[in-house]
Amino acid sequence: MCIYLIQFPEVQEKIHKEFDEVIGSDRMITLDDKNNLHYLNAVVAETQRYCNLVPVNVFHRVTKDTEIHGFQIPTDTIITHQVSSVLMDERYFPEPQKFKPERFLDKNGKFFQPSELMPFGIGKRACLGEGLARLELYLFAANMTNHFKLNYPSDIRDFGKRVIGGTVVPAPFLCKIENRF
Numbered sequence: 775m776c777i778y779l780i781q782f783p784e785v786q787e788k789i790h791k792e793f794d795e796v797i798g799s800d801r802m803i804t805l806d807d808k809n810n811l812h813y814l815n816a817v818v819a820e821t822q823r824y825c826n827l828v829p830v831n832v833f834h835r836v837t838k839d840t841e842i843h844g845f846q847i848p849t850d851t852i853i854t855h856q857v858s859s860v861l862m863d864e865r866y867f868p869e870p871q872k873f874k875p876e877r878f879l880d881k882n883g884k885f886f887q888p889s890e891l892m893p894f895g896i897g898k899r900a901c902l903g904e905g906l907a908r909l910e911l912y913l914f915a916a917n918m919t920n921h922f923k924l925n926y927p928s929d930i931r932d933f934g935k936r937v938i939g940g941t942v943v944p945a946p947f948l949c950k951i952e953n954r955f
């Protein structure tokens with residue numbers, strides 16, 4: 775998310791505008807503020823959609839003969855699904871290659887979360903840590919961005935490079951951090 779805020783400064787500006795209007799100080803932002811920070815929630819959602827944090831999903835075993843779109847999948851086959859195929863599907867997310875938090879705001883500017891946004895998987899084996907992870911993402915994103923403005927370092931080298939493993943992480947990067955208060 776830090777990298778996207780630097781790469782898309784207009785997004786960072788809109789977050790700061792929302793903080794100035796809704797929070798208005800350097801006080802601790804808590805869960806009580808969550809329902810009032812629509813744009814911030816939209817940026818967190820778009821970050822999860824856009825970054826595809828879990829590039830290869832967890833393996834599952836088919837427990838009975840199954841047919842999906844005409845393909846026969848016998849019992850005990852090991853399968854994995856790709857959440858990213860939904861997150862990058864233009865039927866649900868027009869212009870999927872663009873970072874657009876506004877896709878998660880309704881016409882009144884209120885945050886909404888469509889069922890197709892499924893970075894934690896779906897169904898019985900979806901992420902067990904989803905609730906905790908959502909709270910952490912919100913609290914970190916809110917307090918970090920309220921306090922600081924992020925910018926490119928003066929010497930930009932390989933900025934924003936993705937390192938793909940079990941999860942995707944950014945290659946170590948430098949950035950310039952300014953206090954907002």
Ligand code: HEM
Pocket residue numbers: 827828831832833857893894895896898899900901902903904906907
């Ligand atoms: C941004 C953070 C996270 C993301 C995007 C994420 C995403 C995922 C995904 C996509 C799966 C596979 C779901 C499936 O196979 O359908 C998964 C499984 C799982 N996650 Fe997470 N996860 C996150 C954080 C966490 C945290 C913080 C915990 C624990 C505190 C956690 C615990 C688990 C466990 C135990 C499973 C296996 C569930 C099962 O197979 O029944 N995850 N996660």
